[in-house]
Amino acid sequence: MGSFLPDSSAYELLTIIGRGLEDLMTVNLARYRPTGEHVAIRRIDLESCTNEMVNYLQAELHVSKLFHHSSILPYRSIFIAQNELWVISPFMAYGSARDLISSHFTDGMNELAIAYILLGMLKALDYIHHMGYVHRSVKASHVLISVDGQVCMSGLRSIISLIRHGQRARVVHDFPQYSIKVLPWLSPEVLQQMLLEKLNGTVPCLLDTTTIPPEELTMKPSRSGADSGICEGPSTGGAHHSNGEPSSSGSHPYSRTFSPHFHAFVELCLQRDPEKRPSASALIGHSFFKQIKRRPSEALPDLFRPVTPITGFVSTQPQDAASGLASLESGLSHMDVDDWDF
Numbered sequence: 132m133g134s135f136l137p138d139s140s141a142y143e144l145l146t147i148i149g150r151g152l153e154d155l156m157t158v159n160l161a162r163y164r165p166t167g168e169h170v171a172i173r174r175i176d177l178e179s180c181t182n183e184m185v186n187y188l189q190a191e192l193h194v195s196k197l198f199h200h201s202s203i204l205p206y207r208s209i210f211i212a213q214n215e216l217w218v219i220s221p222f223m224a225y226g227s228a229r230d231l232i233s234s235h236f237t238d239g240m241n242e243l244a245i246a247y248i249l250l251g252m253l254k255a256l257d258y259i260h261h262m263g264y265v266h267r268s269v270k271a272s273h274v275l276i277s278v279d280g281q282v283c284m285s286g287l288r289s290i291i292s293l294i295r296h297g298q299r300a301r302v303v304h305d306f307p308q309y310s311i312k313v314l315p316w317l318s319p320e321v322l323q324q325m326l327l328e329k330l331n332g333t334v335p336c337l338l339d340t341t342t343i344p345p346e347e348l349t350m351k352p353s354r355s356g357a358d359s360g361i362c363e364g365p366s367t368g369g370a371h372h373s374n375g376e377p378s379s380s381g382s383h384p385y386s387r388t389f390s391p392h393f394h395a396f397v398e399l400c401l402q403r404d405p406e407k408r409p410s411a412s413a414l415i416g417h418s419f420f421k422q423i424k425r426r427p428s429e430a431l432p433d434l435f436r437p438v439t440p441i442t443g444f445v446s447t448q449p450q451d452a453a454s455g456l457a458s459l460e461s462g463l464s465h466m467d468v469d470d471w472d473f
């Protein structure tokens with residue numbers, strides 16, 4: 132997929148598939164009229180943004196132009212349409228890992244699916260670190276999965292360069308903007324759990340038969356939500372699947388056994404002392420990933436079953452791919468965002 136036209140009339144907006152940036156951003160599924168393919172459009176109302184926010188967004192777009200990696204979500208076109216910033220990217224038909232966890236795999240995913248997703252994320256992080264940046268917003272909603280099982284990292288807004296005065300800094304203490312705002316709104320117990328428990332060295336672990344006492348596993352589960360099986364997370368409705376299998380009504384969702392390699396991997400990543408935490412490139416070589424035998428495109432759609440990607444939208448107009456390609460050739464957009472004028 133190359134660059135797309137920087138013109139809002141080239142896109143037919145379909146349904147809303149996400150929100151972000153403190154609700155200033157709407158993510159739309161859309162059809163790109165010249166070729167008929169589906170894209171995601173992040174639309175941000177610039178009039179509601181402060182100047183500081185706009186600078187922040189510009190920095191993100193600048194960084195996106197530098198990055199070219201198969202595990203990082205590419206931006207295909209960036210332009211302004213009626214006071215809105217439009218960022219066009221490929222549509223990732225499985226949505227985000229957060230979408231998958233909250234709507235289908237509420238008790239956690241299959242270990243092999245997790246391995247594929249984590250390997251994709253580590254490859255993205257390794258690349259970002261080699262480029263001299265730190266992502267600072269690695270979370271399930273920034274892990275996007277395409278119809279053919281390609282895992283991509285998004286969320287470049289919080290990224291920061293490690294290069295200071297020509298030198299690569301070893302640490303960054305700067306807190307990402309527009310995430311600090313949520314802190315005063317959190318309840319004391321949530322803040323305590325987030326900050327104090329972390330500082331005190333309490334680390335989460337994988338929930339399975341090796342970490343939950345047998346007597347608890349025979350009890351009726353008191354909660355059913357777990358963010359990918361690590362610690363606790365919000366529970367939402369929908370079908371419950373654990374380890375890729377529907378959990379039968381009687382059995383505890385954590386009556387599963389993750390491999391010793393997976394437990395060791397999680398333990399390594401969650402060490403309190405940052406010096407002891409391995410780098411992304413070291414983690415890519417961890418024995419946890421030896422279970423990966425096939426390409427993500429061959430394995431992930433099987434592992435996600437019965438979840439199916441969003442496909443098969445009926446378009447209202449017939450598509451003319453040939454004429455679409457011709458118009459693309461004449462009007463390829465360039466991500467020229469350096470000379471905005473507000």
Ligand code: ATP
Nearest residue numbers: 148149150151152153158171221222223226227272
């Ligand atoms: P936050 O403010 O929480 O950091 P954000 O502003 O970074 O969020 P995104 O995470 O980029 O917003 O997008 C919000 C959601 O929209 C994603 O979690 C995902 O569900 C959906 N989404 C975004 N981009 C795509 C895409 N290319 N394909 C499919 N879904 C997408």
